[in-house]
Structures are given as structure tokens and as C-alpha cells.
Amino acid sequence: MSPPGHRRGLRPARAREPGAQVGQVGLRHAHSVGRELENHRYSGNVVRGRTGGVGNDATLAGVAEARTGAAAGARTALHLLVDVGVGGGLVVNGRPLTGASGAGGEVGHPPFGTPGQRCPCGAAACWDLEVDGRALARHLADEAPDDPYDYAQSVLDRAERGDPDAAAAVARVAAALARGTAGLANLHDPDIVTLDGLAIPLRAAATDAFDTAYTAGLMTFHRDRPPRVIDAAHRDHGALSGAAAVGLDHLTSEAALADWHDLHAREGGS
Template sequence: MQARTPAPADDPGPAKVGRAEAARWSGALDLLKLVRSRPGVTRAEAARAMHVGSGTATEISARLRALGLLAEAPAPPTGRGRPTTTLHAHPDGPLAAVVDLRFADWVVAIADLEGTLVDTTTGRHASKRPERVFADIRAAVGELAGRYDDRVQAVSISATGTVRRNAIVQSSVLGWRDLEVEPLLPGVPQALGNDATLAGLAEARLSHPGRSVLFLTIEVGIGGIFVDEGHAVTGATGAGGEFGHAPLGDPLVACPCGALGCWDVAVDGRAVARLRGEAEPEDPRAYLIEALVDPGSRAAVEECAAVLGRGTAGLVNILDPEIVCLGGLAPELRRAAREPFEDAYGNGLMGFRRDDPPRVLPSALGPDAPILGAAEAAWDMILTENGIAAWTERHAE
């Protein structure tokens, strides 16, 4: 066996070099994530938040600036002391392509590090056939990404349906089952998520950072997710959070998912129509919007609001959130029949929770929540050692 030559005294050795390089990447990722959550943070504030010295923060930001990942601008003067700079997305830095696939239409956008949707295009489904829908979306993603050379580093899709790994295993509203979603941009990492899951992720991270949030949204059916300190609890395969298919509705009513008594068909426009003795509406969302202001639908709306409140209480008892956030048409349903909702919610809570129940708040992000959540998922892929290394290799070419 050949003897090893001792390293010089001033040579840190490969192990120490590896640890030092890992630490440098860790600091860089920490700073990028901080700028993503707090665009315009000053370099001095960043140093304090990262618990590093000003020299280290300066060195990290300089490296990221040289790699086209961050930009700096002079901070407004605040009095005596050294001037500092504010940190922002680099104007030529990495981007994400994000998709919101909905019941009747879709949105495609480009998202930068700061969460800004810098380019957007929309389209309606000419057909519900999945190959036609995704052909249109793929063309839109390719066209938008082509405007930015090779800067798009991730694709993320929010889909109205149950998602498991890289497939839409069931979308009752679109009539799809077991649909594998092929890459929209060849060679670019891609994520697929349920629309309610991603909307809840965005609401929790952007509106209630660091809190445990139960998010519920009504569109066609009800969906949601529990987000604990910025992490969506989606289970072993990503299909978790299908609250709409908990047996919280009428056990005699069949759901398109194949189960009986789903909450999904007990709180939306389909439920209002059924309670009124009418046929299932072609557009349950539009039907519910009209029913909320129709005096003839009052009793049905109150029943749906009570079912929403009762189910919400059950999930609060199970998950113990700090905040309940209602998205989609859920805030409007609660507002239209507040007393039935509040009575059912309060009566459904365990006794010890009633003195200080979690606040029930409307969505702060509105209809943009799913696509903003898709952006969060995309940047979760980009802001990794592998993601930044891939950008660095391209930037060095």
C-alpha cells in the first residue's frame, strides 16, 4: 500500500475544505431564502438574522451577486453609522415557470426570487381531454420560458385534483384518473401539487409565517391542507390533505370519488342545488355565487354553512392549528350565513378549546393563492445546493 504524503501545515486537507465549502453554500442558501421571504432586506439586517458578522454577510452577498443570484441597491440613509445596501432578486437571475390548472381554465406565469409574477398568460379549456389541455399549457410554458433564455430553473403545477407523486390520480371536476404529467420543459425539474395544498402553503408562508395554519377552500368541492411552520403536511405520497373526502356530509349522498358522505359534495354549489331539489349545476362555482345572494336559496345556504362550520371544528380538534384560513368561496359562504357557521363551529369544538378557539380568517391572497403556492414549491427546488450548483454551472459557461 502506498504511503500518503503528509499535508503541509497550512493545508486544511480535503475534509476541512469540504466542510468549509458546505458552510459557504449553506450561508448562501440562507441568504437567498431570507431575501425570498423579505425582499429588500438590508445587508445589516441580513447579518443579524443569519447570526453572522457584517464581513461574512458582505462576502456571501458579493459571491451571490457575481453568480447572478442577487442584486444590491443603496439603502435609504437612516442617520449615523455605516451605509448599507438592500438585497433583491438579480435582474438576470433564475426564474420559475408556474401553472394554475383550474376547472375551466389555466394560468401560466413566470415567478422571480421575490415572488413577483413577472409575466402571465391565460387560456380556457377548449376541451377537457387531458392531452389537449396539457398541449395548450405546454405551448404557453415554452413560449414564456423562451422569452428568458435559459433562466427558468424549475416548473411547478397547481392542479385541481388529487395528486400523488407525479400524477393526478383523480380529478372529479375534470373527469380525469391516473394521469401522469409529462415534463412541460424538457430537462427542467418539475413539481406537481394539489391546488388547495399549494394555496394553503402560500397563505401560511406569506400571510402567517411561522404559524400552524389549517387552510380550507371551496371551489367545486372543498379542499385544504394543514401547514405547520411553513411545511405542508401531505403524507407519504403527497396525497394528504384531501379533507373534502372525509365523511362529514350526508352518508346517503355519493361523491364522484367513489365514497359516500363526502364533505366535498355537502358545502358547494352541488349541495345547494340538491337541497333545493334541483339538478346538479354545470358550473357549481357560479351556481353557489348566485345562491349566496338569492333569498330562495337561504335555507340551503345556511345548511351548507353549518356543515362547513361543523367540519372545520372537527379538523381543529384533530390538527390543533393556531389559525384557520378560509379561501375560495368559503369566506363568502360563512359571511352569507354567519350565525349557522359560528354555532356549528363553536358547538363542534372540544370544551377546552371554546374559551380561546383558533381565529377563522379569510384568505389574504385570494384567487392568486394556488399559483403563488406553485411558486413556493418551485423555489423550494431551486434553493437547494443542487439547484444553485446547476445555476452556477450554467452561469459559468
């Protein structure tokens, strides 16, 4: 699949600093945007004294899947998007769980990876490093790629053409993706798991490796009725669809409506 332009532009920074904060205004999004935006603009007007809605791309894509996508109707949905590393989040009743400071959903940073391997985020053994182009490069004894996404695509293409080394590397990464997915399923007990980004072709290229590792990683009671793992529906449009949904939630909240009322009352009296 061809990567959307907004992700491509952010990949170099994400590879170096996965926790970097990028300010964002309007109905657009960026990876791990700032927690609060004062004087957020809607249709040319300023909602004074309130903060705007924010989110990262993978979490917003998860909202879209839970509301109108592949996970629609599920009470608890886990979304996983592989690009440079893996992002995502848990969405309950259509709303993302974002944590005490808004940083919830950093699913790529539990220590599901190689012990002692340091992640650019500052932690060790992050799952992030096991499921993307960087992992494929290590398994193939290549240099760390400048663009892990494009590198992963090239390895997937080689595997599809019958390259045994590429196929073996893809199988290892698919299994690592599945093990982490199982761990998060054990933790969160979702009704459904949606895969997005490179997670989709990685699983498709090594279905047996993924399924075996996923089943083996589940707790016994989950194996009778394991959470289904399915492909996302919105794909490249997921983050923007989720941003629109979250933005409308904010605009129609009691606090925002009160702001609009106060603003128009002041403008009417001036």
C-alpha cells in the same frame, strides 16, 4: 367574486372526478397535479434526473397564506378552499404536509357528510358533497348543476336579495362547512384557519349559523381559545403565489443545486 380562469376550466372535470391527475410543467398549477414530473423545465433548461415541484391549487394557496398571507407567522395553519367541493391542507412552519404519496390535503373526503351518499371519488359520505353548489341544489330540490360554482354564486345572490329558501339553504351549507372545520381543528390543532373561495361568502351570508356550528363542533378545551377562522388574503392569486414559493424551495434545495452544478460542469467540458 369572479372565478379565476384556471379554476373555471377545470371545474367540469373536478365535479366528475375529484381525484383526477393532471400533468403540469412550469410555474403553473392544476387541481391534483401528477406527483412527479421528470425533466422539469426551468427558464428553458432541463434539470436532468430530478423531479419538479408539484401540488394542487388549494394546498398551494395554503402555502401562500402561511408564508405571506393571512396566516403569516402562524406555526400551524389550516387552509380550506371551497370551489367544487373543498380542498386545502395543513401547513406547518411554512411547508405543506403532503403525506406518504403526495396526496395529503384531501380535506373534502373525510366522511363528514350524509351516510350512504356516494362521492365521485369512490368514497361515501364525503364532506365535499355538503359544502358547495351541489349541496345547495339538493337543499333547494334542484337538479345537480353542471357548474356547481356558478350555481352557488346564483344562490348566494338570491339569498342576499332576500329569498328565504335560498337563505335557508345557504345557512345549512355554512353550518356543514363549520362542522367540518371544527372537526379538522380538533384533529390538527391549528393556530389559525384560513377560508378561501366560496367559503368566504358562504360564511359571510350565514355568520350565525357558521359560528354556532363551529363552536358546537369544537372539543371543550378548544372553546376557551378556539382557532381563529379568517378570510384568506391572496384569494385568486393564492395558488400561483404558493406555486412560486414551492418552486423556489425546489430550485434552491441541495439536490437541485447539485444538478445545476453537474449540468454546467458537463456543458463546460463538452
